[in-house]
Amino acid sequence: MGGKDINIYLEEKKEFIDQCLAEILRAYPKYPRVIHDAMEYTVMAGGKRIRPILFLATAEMLETGIEKSLGKIGCTLELVHTYSLIHDDLPALDNDDMRRNQPTCHIAYDEATAILTGNALLSLAFEVTADYGQEHNCPGKALALVGELARASGVEGMMGGQVLDLWAEGREISGEEIEEINNRKTGALIKAAVRMGGLVRGASHEQMNKLSKYGESLGHGFQIADDMLDLQGDSEKMGKSSGMDQARNKATYPLRFGAAKAMQRANDLYHDSLAALDSFGEEAVILRELSRLLIFRER
């Protein structure tokens, strides 16, 4: 698959996910209006939908055909991701004013609404998953998805990572500690996206282990790429403030070890991610392309 084809693939999947997201927001309660508006404002702001796409690509690698219902499960990852961004941008955390090329939720609304909107998105992700399991009569599968999403978003995953990230600001921490932060803060949800793709297809224990390995390498490589972009600083391309990690004395791989070593580490992680896909053969072509695009991306 060439560069052109993968871009078409990404475009198509993004559009599909955007449709599913809009459908979810239409189907769930619209009152009170302000929280519904704030959910729509943040969710529909046009992210790259990387996590849902990783989920769909994994599911398609294992079995062709993507029904609308799987699109909605992909959306739960985007709901959780958006929730984490809304809270991360709050004054008490990163205090960011811009996100996805628009004012952040607490700027466009207010802090209280931003906190509650984030919360509502997390609950919504679980509600969508519960409804999926009931509508499609697959409670076991749906419950496994709930467990995956809960662990990825909780202390073991994103929340633990964010706390570690705050704790690390201004400290001299080791490479292992940086990897631990990255693995939880960013890696957990990316790994969950890939594993959820396996779960909906009833992947074997061995396949799930390979998918975990792929997700971990990709998640960490992705975070290094993000940190490199922040360092190089093109806020227009990124749709958010750049150069902020240095200003905040954040513990990132490139800031700690320099750009050259970070690039080397990212390259190693890229190859680790490919190795994890070996046993999936030709079917893994899109996951390989995604790894390359996400680790060596320019925005």
Added chain:
Amino acid sequence: MGGKDINIYLEEKKEFIDQCLAEILRAYPKYPRVIHDAMEYTVMAGGKRIRPILFLATAEMLETGIEKSLGKIGCTLELVHTYSLIHDDLPALDNDDMRRNQPTCHIAYDEATAILTGNALLSLAFEVTADYGQEHNCPGKALALVGELARASGVEGMMGGQVLDLWAEGREISGEEIEEINNRKTGALIKAAVRMGGLVRGASHEQMNKLSKYGESLGHGFQIADDMLDLQGDSEKMGKSSGMDQARNKATYPLRFGAAKAMQRANDLYHDSLAALDSFGEEAVILRELSRLLIFRER
């Protein structure tokens, strides 16, 4: 059942729930330490455990015997309740310094930690439910519990109620609007507690409707009692600041209609809650007692 017996019942169940909560916090990740400490600090501060007790009492009404695993499901309600209190106390929301007779989470730690700790408790509630379904091989039941908890904590329930509550501050709103706020902000989780008790026992559709009705009346009566206590203002008894509703111009039933009319409304709701229990006969004695205690409570 006399007043003495119900107090023994409450004491025993509270102790059981406290044990289960401690076990949950022990079993789940303890790193990073600070978020684990903050979770323990807030969860183990010694609330009355009303929601888990309502859940257990409903389950016991339908079928005797309470296993430890059901205690953990009861705990999910307390985790969600504690999460809502932590966020509700934040400076951007109610800005409260004291809760359950100790400094609130953002005072004892900081705002960022309080936001993340609340979030982690919500994810943990779903994780515990997913684990319950897998360990006890009852994915359908567990998934129904997930749906119940997600709806009660989301836009339809608590989050929608909190947004409405903020919106109503300083406005002249109707009795219906106050009831809508109460039903969502407080009622949703109380109703979920009772319904979850029905779900774990495989209650019939008709029984679930009766339980919903009971939970709704109780939830609203409970909120009026809370607002009356705030008005009468004995912060020592309540373990939190009192008289704050008036200061904030909150839309509460007693503030809007006066104490006498609020008492009358609470009394009507008490009788509605009893009527909903009619078909359960003698077995409903504890739910009846709980309704009386919670609607006519003094602290």
